[in-house]
Amino acid sequence: MSVTLPDFRIAEPLLSQVLMILDQQIDPYLNQGFVAANMVTRLALAGKRLQLGLVYRYPCQSSYQQRVMSLTKALAVLDEIDEVECEIDFQVPAYAQAPDSNLKQIKQIIAVASGKGGVGKSTTAVNLALALASEGAKVGILDADIYGPSIPLMLGVTSFRPQSADGKSMTAATAHGITAQSIGFMLVDDQAAVWRGPMAAGALIQLVNDTLWPELDYLVIDLPPGTGDIQLTLSQKVPVSGAVVVTTPQDVALMDAKKGITMFQKVNIPVLGVVENMSFHVCSECGHKDHPFGADGGSEIAKRYNLPLLGSMPLQLTLRESMDKGTPIMVANPDSDVAGIYREIARKVGASLATLQRQAQVSISVEDDE
Structure with missing residues (x-):
């Protein structure tokens, strides 16, 4: 399965190094790295400060700080990065419903x-x-x-x-x-x-x-x-x-x-x-x-x-x-x-639903390609 990435504003070879480190950070509930799970939304370098954007597909805000600290520590091995500025968003994938459904919201x-x-x-x-x-x-x-x-x-x-x-x-x-x-x-x-x-x-x-x-x-x-x-x-x-x-x-x-x-x-x-x-x-x-x-x-x-x-x-x-x-x-x-x-x-339930939704989207994508 190929993963479509956003337009990151970091030059190679640093981009590849950052993406590799991010994908080595396995989310404990999705059982995937951050890149494979399509969680990375933004990467930019301002001097030696890395600006990182993440989006979670399941609710887990009580562990945000711990996860940012883990990411910062992992990225600190790169000489080009002295600081990590991380913004985290949360978006639940919507289950397919008819647009005129009373439950569309x-x-x-x-x-x-x-x-x-x-x-x-x-x-x-x-x-x-x-x-x-x-x-x-x-x-x-x-x-x-x-x-x-x-x-x-x-x-x-x-x-x-x-x-x-x-x-x-x-x-x-x-x-x-x-x-x-x-x-x-x-x-x-x-x-x-x-x-x-x-x-x-x-x-x-x-x-x-x-x-x-x-x-x-x-x-x-x-x-x-x-x-x-x-x-x-x-x-x-x-x-x-x-x-x-x-x-x-x-x-x-x-x-x-x-x-x-x-x-x-x-x-x-x-x-x-x-x-x-x-x-x-x-x-x-x-x-x-x-x-x-x-x-x-x-x-x-x-x-x-x-x-x-x-x-x-x-x-x-x-x-x-x-x-x-x-x-x-x-x-x-x-x-x-x-x-x-x-x-x-709650985290397990939310992550399971996100995984099911992603699998369904991949299945639809494969059928369209065929």
Whole structure:
């Protein structure tokens, strides 16, 4: 595969030396050098100061400074360069959509699913959305669990009610820096959505299409558990970029997670990886790590389907309490180890989507050449 480079303002042979060093810097999530990954947008030399422009296709702003320091150190071996001035941009590649689509302002849509209820799927969806936002992305979340909406409580916006100025579209809530929509915003107190499957699926599509979404890099959809009408309707009517499957180490949860993975495979939605919740518990008194629900289940199912294990989350009281209070761990304690795991999951998910998009573009390019 040939890589088209920008018009760099550095003379040979220094240009070749700089490009070689940049491509030896392997991005840990894209598994490519900066040149091969098409991340280098600008190279210019002002005296002995190298002006470098980079664009990341996935959110990772918390590690920008560390990466610039690494690049500066690597380029310092060249006598012609005394200083590196690096500008970093972030641009999410857009998933192909029709220009007249109601979702045209959303670049990527991520489904978070589980085969079984009670495995922490909604907790994962909320903290994944917040982690993507903390890494620099514009993010929205859609609560597609029509029968058991929990996003309003988890985000602390239970009193929000959508407004409609034209009788067709409706506003969404804003919480902790992300946009949110849920059927729960339209239900009063303990009111239940007593609908058959097709009605619930129709309500989901209405929520997706009629919401006044702002420009978003990612829309995270928190699906209900199972593999029924809502999941199938979503795959047919909504341009989902990829899916994350959530499980616990229990055999019964793993069995249902396998069904979720095969469902996405059948409808041609890429599964980006597996998140294992309740993986272990660390005793607050002695620090002993225990596995109350079994061990290595998530890694085994990921290996069986040739998928990455995106992260293993501990069974932790503060994680549950933060969700009940409407201040998720990414907000309540962003410097905690658990928040760090969610940021790692977010970077992996974003990088996987960027890689899939790039592979699709290369495939189209090859077909055009033929």
